[in-house]
Amino acid sequence: MEYNTLKLQLKVYFIMGSLNCRAEPELVLEQALKGGATLFQYREKGEGCLSPDQKNALALSLQKICGKNHVPFIINDDIDLMISLNADGLHIGQEDGDLNQIRSSIPDKILGVSVHNVEEAEDALRAGADYLGVGPIFDTSTKMDTRDVMGFSVLKELRAAGITAPIVGIGGISEENAFEVIEAGADGVSVISAISQHVNPEKAASGLLERVEKGLESK
Ligand SMILES: Cc1ncsc1CCOP(=O)(O)O
Ligand SMILES: C=C1C=NC(C)=NC1=N
Numbered sequence: 175m176e177y178n179t180l181k182l183q184l185k186v187y188f189i190m191g192s193l194n195c196r197a198e199p200e201l202v203l204e205q206a207l208k209g210g211a212t213l214f215q216y217r218e219k220g221e222g223c224l225s226p227d228q229k230n231a232l233a234l235s236l237q238k239i240c241g242k243n244h245v246p247f248i249i250n251d252d253i254d255l256m257i258s259l260n261a262d263g264l265h266i267g268q269e270d271g272d273l274n275q276i277r278s279s280i281p282d283k284i285l286g287v288s289v290h291n292v293e294e295a296e297d298a299l300r301a302g303a304d305y306l307g308v309g310p311i312f313d314t315s316t317k318m319d320t321r322d323v324m325g326f327s328v329l330k331e332l333r334a335a336g337i338t339a340p341i342v343g344i345g346g347i348s349e350e351n352a353f354e355v356i357e358a359g360a361d362g363v364s365v366i367s368a369i370s371q372h373v374n375p376e377k378a379a380s381g382l383l384e385r386v387e388k389g390l391e392s393k
């Protein structure tokens with residue numbers, strides 16, 4: 175996909191699964207999109223997450239909500255689910271399979287890859303990644319097995335290495351620090367709890383979008 179289009183879609187990249195939500199997932203997503211979330215990833219992971227059948231049903235329901243709001247629907251990790259739903263894309267980590275093989279199996283889909291340094295970033299881009307997820311930027315309690323918290327350093331290193339590809343920061347991001355994440359070099363922010371745990375997901379999403387837009391203007 176064209177870099178600039180994707181960079182615009184990465185501005186407020188909401189990610190969630192049933193375990194992350196305070197309220198009913200469909201309602202949380204509706205509100206997040208109403209508030210201006212620009213991209214959505216369904217990530218059903220963690221202790222006690224849904225069974226395959228329940229996961230498929232929720233994925234279909236969330237996909238419909240994204241379709242109604244003209245926001246791309248991305249699946250985390252599960253390429254079979256992505257293909258069966260004909261979702262808009264897939265996000266994978268460093269340990270989720272051979273990137274070249276995955277890229278060639280879904281040539282026309284959005285493919286995002288989690289990276290933690292310049293080497294992983296260059297490998298991912300060579301293999302055809304459309305965007306990079308970089309983090310954890312700050313401490314997070316949402317994912318227990320993250321790599322070391324990296325602050326802004328890796329974002330700055332990637333840009334200093336001449337990487338111009340779409341990059342989204344992730345990990346402990348909120349309205350308070352989103353501006354700095356963009357200033358450090360990200361094109362957008364990926365958040366789970368800042369929206370999914372907020373009493374008003376619509377307000378959370380719009381606040382994040384406002385900070386991201388300000389950060390983009392300042393660059
Ligand atoms: C999936 C993932 N990858 C790195 S940190 C993280 C969790 C982000 O969750 P939150 O936005 O609630 O910190
Ligand atoms: C781990 C992740 C990193 N980045 C993004 C965008 N999604 C993820 N699931």
Ligand SMILES: [Mg+2]
Nearest residue numbers: 251266267270
């Ligand atoms: Mg993964």
